[in-house]
Amino acid sequence: MMQRWYDPFTVGEWAKRTFSFFNIGLLxxxxxxxxxxxxFDWCEKLVGTYLLATNDLRSETGALWETGxxxxxxxxxxxRIITQREDSRRSVQNADSFYNIVESLGPGEWVTLExxxxxxxxxxxxxxxxxxxxEPSHLVWLLNTNLTDRIFCEGMTQGVxxxxxxxxxxxxHQIDLKKNTIGEIQSRNEPVPGRLTDIEAFSGHIYSSEKFxxxxxxxxxxxxPELMVDPELLLKQEGTIQSVGIWNEADGGYIKLGFxxxxxxxxxxxxxxxxxWAVWQLSLxxxxxxx
Amino acid sequence: MKSVSRLISLFRMIFxxxxxxxxxSILGGFFLIFHVARxxxxxxxxxxxxxxxxQSLIYDSTGQVLMGLGERKAVPxxxxxxxxINAIVATEDHRFFEHHGINKLRTLKALYITLFExxxxxxxxxxxxxxxxxxxxxxxxxxxxxxxxxxxxLQIEAANTKEQILNAYINQIYFGAGAQGIExxxxxxxxxxxxELNLAEASxxxxxxxxxxxxxxxxxxxxxxxxxxxxxxRMVATGFISSLDAQKAAATHPELHQGRVDARRGxxxxxxLMKELIQTYGEDVVFHGGIRVYTTLDTRLQSFARDAVKQGxxxxxxxxxxxxxxxxxxxxGPATIDRPQGALVAIDTGSGAIKAMVGGRDYYTSExxxxxxxxxxxxxxxxxxxxxxxFQTLGVHPxxxxxxxxxxxxxxxxxxxxxxxxxxxxxxxxxxxSALNRSVNTIAAQLVTMTGPEAVTALAxxxxxxxxxxxxxxxxxxxxxxxxxxxxxxFSVFANLGIKHDPFLFWxxxxxxxxxxxxxxxxxxxxxxxxxxFQVVDMMKAVVDTGSGRSIRGLGxxxxxxxxxxxxxxxxxxxxxxxxxxxxxxxxxxxDKKKRLKSKKGTGITGGRGAAPIWADFMINAMKGEPERAFxxxxxxxxxxxxxxxxxxxxxxxxxxxxxxxxxxxxxxEAVQ
Numbered sequence: 001m002m003q004r005w006y007d008p009f010t011v012g013e014w015a016k017r018t019f020s021f022f023n024i025g026l027l028x029x030x031x032x033x034x035x036x037x038x039x040f041d042w043c044e045k046l047v048g049t050y051l052l053a054t055n056d057l058r059s060e061t062g063a064l065w066e067t068g069x070x071x072x073x074x075x076x077x078x079x080r081i082i083t084q085r086e087d088s089r090r091s092v093q094n095a096d097s098f099y100n101i102v103e104s105l106g107p108g109e110w111v112t113l114e115x116x117x118x119x120x121x122x123x124x125x126x127x128x129x130x131x132x133x134x135e136p137s138h139l140v141w142l143l144n145t146n147l148t149d150r151i152f153c154e155g156m157t158q159g160v161x162x163x164x165x166x167x168x169x170x171x172x173h174q175i176d177l178k179k180n181t182i183g184e185i186q187s188r189n190e191p192v193p194g195r196l197t198d199i200e201a202f203s204g205h206i207y208s209s210e211k212f213x214x215x216x217x218x219x220x221x222x223x224x225p226e227l228m229v230d231p232e233l234l235l236k237q238e239g240t241i242q243s244v245g246i247w248n249e250a251d252g253g254y255i256k257l258g259f260x261x262x263x264x265x266x267x268x269x270x271x272x273x274x275x276x277w278a279v280w281q282l283s284l285x286x287x288x289x290x291x
Numbered sequence: 292m293k294s295v296s297r298l299i300s301l302f303r304m305i306f307x308x309x310x311x312x313x314x315x316s317i318l319g320g321f322f323l324i325f326h327v328a329r330x331x332x333x334x335x336x337x338x339x340x341x342x343x344x345x346q347s348l349i350y351d352s353t354g355q356v357l358m359g360l361g362e363r364k365a366v367p368x369x370x371x372x373x374x375x376i377n378a379i380v381a382t383e384d385h386r387f388f389e390h391h392g393i394n395k396l397r398t399l400k401a402l403y404i405t406l407f408e409x410x411x412x413x414x415x416x417x418x419x420x421x422x423x424x425x426x427x428x429x430x431x432x433x434x435x436x437x438x439x440x441x442x443x444x445l446q447i448e449a450a451n452t453k454e455q456i457l458n459a460y461i462n463q464i465y466f467g468a469g470a471q472g473i474e475x476x477x478x479x480x481x482x483x484x485x486x487e488l489n490l491a492e493a494s495x496x497x498x499x500x501x502x503x504x505x506x507x508x509x510x511x512x513x514x515x516x517x518x519x520x521x522x523x524x525r526m527v528a529t530g531f532i533s534s535l536d537a538q539k540a541a542a543t544h545p546e547l548h549q550g551r552v553d554a555r556r557g558x559x560x561x562x563x564l565m566k567e568l569i570q571t572y573g574e575d576v577v578f579h580g581g582i583r584v585y586t587t588l589d590t591r592l593q594s595f596a597r598d599a600v601k602q603g604x605x606x607x608x609x610x611x612x613x614x615x616x617x618x619x620x621x622x623x624g625p626a627t628i629d630r631p632q633g634a635l636v637a638i639d640t641g642s643g644a645i646k647a648m649v650g651g652r653d654y655y656t657s658e659x660x661x662x663x664x665x666x667x668x669x670x671x672x673x674x675x676x677x678x679x680x681x682f683q684t685l686g687v688h689p690x691x692x693x694x695x696x697x698x699x700x701x702x703x704x705x706x707x708x709x710x711x712x713x714x715x716x717x718x719x720x721x722x723x724x725s726a727l728n729r730s731v732n733t734i735a736a737q738l739v740t741m742t743g744p745e746a747v748t749a750l751a752x753x754x755x756x757x758x759x760x761x762x763x764x765x766x767x768x769x770x771x772x773x774x775x776x777x778x779x780x781x782f783s784v785f786a787n788l789g790i791k792h793d794p795f796l797f798w799x800x801x802x803x804x805x806x807x808x809x810x811x812x813x814x815x816x817x818x819x820x821x822x823x824x825f826q827v828v829d830m831m832k833a834v835v836d837t838g839s840g841r842s843i844r845g846l847g848x849x850x851x852x853x854x855x856x857x858x859x860x861x862x863x864x865x866x867x868x869x870x871x872x873x874x875x876x877x878x879x880x881x882x883d884k885k886k887r888l889k890s891k892k893g894t895g896i897t898g899g900r901g902a903a904p905i906w907a908d909f910m911i912n913a914m915k916g917e918p919e920r921a922f923x924x925x926x927x928x929x930x931x932x933x934x935x936x937x938x939x940x941x942x943x944x945x946x947x948x949x950x951x952x953x954x955x956x957x958x959x960x961e962a963v964q
Binding site: 007026027030037038044045048051052055058060061062063070074075077078082152163165168169171 | 299300303306310313324328329331332333334335336345361390391392393395425426427428429442443445446448449450572573574575576578579580581582642798802806808810811812813814815
C-alpha cells in the first residue's frame with residue numbers, strides 16, 4: 001500500500017495527532033455535553049421553557065379542550081332551555097286570561113301555574129263561561145282541599161292542557177283548552193260589530209226583542225237564570241236590544257244566544273251561553289207550540 | 292506500522308463521523324421540535340383547570356346518588372393516603388421526583404427492546420407523559436403522537452411543580468367501573484375516602500390504571516390481586532415498604548363496596564337511561580352539562596333482579612347440562628358462548644316507573660340489552676290480549692264453553708293453518724278460563740278467527756306494546772316479536788284493571804342549579820273496561836295457582852299474583868310475565884342465536900320451568916315486608932260457580948270452577964262454535 005502524503009511517518013506523530021488539543025477538547029466537550037444533559041436535564045428544561053413561552057400562540061386542541069368545548073355547548077343548550085322556560089313562565093305568570101296562557105305556551109313547553117293564579121283567572125270569567133271549563137263545585141274540591149299540589153300547564157299543538165296534580169305527581173283532573181275554543185269563549189265577553197242576519201248560524205231563528213222577552217217571561221221563573229247565565233254581560237252593554245237569535249246547534253249542553261244592540265246608529269252582536277234545555281223550552285214557546 | 296496507522300485512521304473517522312451525526316441529530320432534533328411545537332395543544336394554566344368539568348349526577352328512586360357522569364372528585368395531594376401515592380409512584384414512575392418529564396435511560400432501553408427484540412414492546416411513559424397523553428392525545432400508537440406527548444410532558448414539567456403534576460395525575464387517571472380520579476375510585480371500590488386507604492387497598496388501586504377493564508376487581512378479583520403483588524414488589528424494590536409490610540398487605544383481601552353495584556357504568560338500566568337522555572338532550576348536556584337525573588331505579592329491587600336472573604340462569608345451565616370442562620370450555624366453545632340468556636323488567640303498576648331492569652346474564656360479557664332491544668316471540672304469553680278482545684267483541688266470558696278440537700283455518704295465499712296444542716291432544720269442551728289456564732291453542736285459534744287478528748294487535752298496542760305486530764291469525768299464539776319491556780308494560784294495564792301508564796326510566800331532570808328541565812307526571816289513561824280486564828286477571832290468577840305457572844307457588848311465592856307463561860315453537864323462548872297489584876314483572880329466557888332450550892334428557896324447557904322460577908325468586912324478595920294487597924274487584928262483577936266442562940251451574944259433587952261475571956252476563960249460554 002502506498003504511503004499517503006498526509007499520513008504521519010512515525011508512531012509519535014500518530015499519537016501527537018490523535019491526542020491533539022482539538023481532539024481531546026472535542027472529546028471532553030462531547031462527553032460533558034452528554035453527561036450534563038443526563039445530570040441536569042438542561043435539554044428538557046430548555047425545550048420545556050421554549051414551549052411554555054410559546055404556549056399562548058398555540059391552539060386549544062386535544063381531548064381536554066374538546067371536553068371544555070362540550071361543556072360550553074352543554075351550558076349553552078341548558079341555558080337556552082332554561083331561558084325559554086323562564087320566558088314561558090313569566091308570560092304565564094303575567095297572563096290575565098286563559099287565552100294569554102294558550103298564547104304563551106308552544107307545543108311541548110310547560111310551566112307550573114299557581115293555584116291562586118288559576119283561581120283569579122277562573123273568577124275573572126263570567127259564571128257561565130267558567131262552568132264550561134270546570135264545574136265550580138269540582139274546582140272547590142280540587143283547589144280548596146289539599147288534593148291538588150300544583151297545576152301543570154303543557155302546551156299542545158292546538159292549545160294547552162292543564163293538569164291538576166297531587167304531591168306524587170299524579171294527575172287528578174285534566175282540562176284541555178283548545179286555542180279556538182278559548183278564543184271564542186273569551187270573545188264572548190265582547191260584542192262584535194254587525195247584525196244577527198250576517199251570521200249564518202242564526203238564520204231562521206231571529207226574533208224581535210219584544211217577542212223574545214215575551215216568551216222568556218212565559219218560562220217558569222226558575223228556568224230564566226239558566227237562559228241568561230251571564231245577565232251582567234248584557235247589562236253592561238250600551239244601546240238597546242233590537243233582536244235576539246238562537247244558534248242552530250248546541251255545544252256541551254249550551255246553545256249560543258245572539259243579542260243585537262243598536263247604539264248611536266251602529267249595530268253590535270253579543271253572544272252569550274244559555275242552557276240547552278232552557279233554550280229548547282223557549283223555542284217551543286217562540287214557535288207557538290207551548291202557550 | 293501501516294496496519295496501526297489504518298486502525299487509528301479508522302477510529303478517527305468513526306469519531307468524527309459520530310460527532311457529525313450527533314451534531315446533525317441535535318440540529319435535526321431542534322428543527323423537529325420547532326416544527327412539531329406549532330401543532331402542540333395549548334396547556335391550561337393553572338393545571339388544576341383540568342378537573343373543572345361539572346358532573347352530571349344520576350340518582351336512584353330514593354334520592355341517593357347512583358353515579359356521576361364525567362365525575363372527577365378532585366382532592367388535594369395531602370388528602371390522599373400516602374400508601375397510594377407511594378404505590379402509584381413506585382409502579383408507574385419510580386424516578387418521578389428525579390426526572391424532568393422524561394426518563395431517558397428507560398426510554399432508551401424501551402426503544403432498544405421495541406426495535407431489536409421481536410414481539411416485545413416496552414413502554415417508558417413517565418407520570419408526566421401519561422398525564423400529557425390523557426389530557427390531550429388519543430390512544431393511537433404512533434411515533435408522531437409519542438413525540439408530541441413527550442414535548443407536552445416537558446412543558447408540563449417546566450410550568451408546574453412535581454406536587455402539582457402528581458395531584459393532577461391522581462385526580463385524573465381512570466381506574467375502571469366509571470371511576471375517574473383517586474377519590475371516586477376509592478369510594479367506588481371501597482366505599483371510603485382516599486385518605487383512609489390502607490396499604491392493601493391502596494396497592495390494589497394503584498395496579499388498576501394499567502388496564503382498568505382487565506383488572507376490574509368487581510369482575511376479576513383474583514386477577515386484580517395478582518396485579519397488586521406486582522405493585523407491592525415495586526414498592527419493596529423502590530424502598531417505600533419493607534418485605535414484611537408487602538407480605539402482610541398481600542395476605543389481606545380487601546372487601547369491595549357492593550352497595551351500589553348497579554351504579555357502576557355497565558348496567559343495563561343505566562344504558563337504557565343514557566340512551567333516552569342522549570336522545571332528548573344530546574351527549575354534551577348529558578355528559579358535560581352537570582345535570583341531575585332522578586331515576587326510577589329501586590336499588591333494592593335491582594339487586595334482587597340481578598341475583599334472580601343470575602341464579603335462574605345458572606339453574607338453567609344445570610338443567611341443560613351446560614358446564615365447564617377442565618379447560619373452561621363447554622361443548623361448543625368458550626364459557627361465555629352458547630349459554631342461555633335472560634332478561635327481567637319490573638314496573639310499578641301504579642305509575643309505570645321501571646323499578647328494575649336486567650338485560651342479560653352479564654353486562655361485561657354482552658352489553659346487548661335484551662330487556663329493551665331484543666324482540667322475541669311471546670308464545671302463549673300473548674293470549675291474554677286475545678281473550679280480552681274476545682270478551683269485548685264477541686260477548687263471551689270466562690265461563691263460556693268452547694271445544695278443544697282439531698281446527699283448520701283457511702289463510703289466503705297460504706296453506707291452511709292447523710295449530711296444535713302443546714300436549715298434542717284435544718280435550719273437548721271446556722270453559723274459556725280453563726282454556727287459558729291450560730293454554731289451549733285450538734280454542735285461541737278459533738277465537739282469533741272470530742275477532743280477527745287486527746282487533747288483537749290493536750288491543751296489544753293500546754296496552755302499550757310498541758314493537759310492530761303482524762295482523763295474522765297466529766298473532767293470537769304469540770308469533771309476533773315483542774320485548775320484555777313491551778310485555779311488562781302491557782300486562783301492567785291488566786294489573787291496573789284497564790288503566791295504562793307508559794313505562795319510564797326517570798322522574799325528573801334538573802340543571803346544576805336545581806332548575807327543572809323535565810318533570811314526569813303520572814296520567815291515568817283508561818284503555819280497557821275494568822270488568823273485562825278483571826275477568827282476564829282472574830283467569831291469569833288461575834294460571835299461577837293451578838296452571839302452567841304453578842311452579843311459582845311451588846317455589847314459595849304465596850301472595851296474590853296473576854300471569855301467563857309463554858313458550859315458543861321448538862322451545863326457543865321461555866317467558867313468564869306476571870304481576871301483583873303493585874308490581875308487574877316480565878322474564879324472558881332463551882338463546883341469543885335462537886337455539887332450543889332443552890334439558891339434559893332432551894325435553895324442552897317451558898316458560899314455567901325456565902322463566903317462572905326467576906320471576907318467583909325475584910318476587911319473593913321484592914314483596915318481602917310489603918303489605919299484601921288483593922286485586923280489587925269492580926262493582927259490576929259477581930262470582931259464580933261453574934262446571935268447567937259444561938259452562939253451566941255445577942252438579943252436586945261434580946267439578947267446580949269459579950268465574951267472575953259482569954252484570955248482564957249469564958252462565959250456560961249457547962256454546963261458541
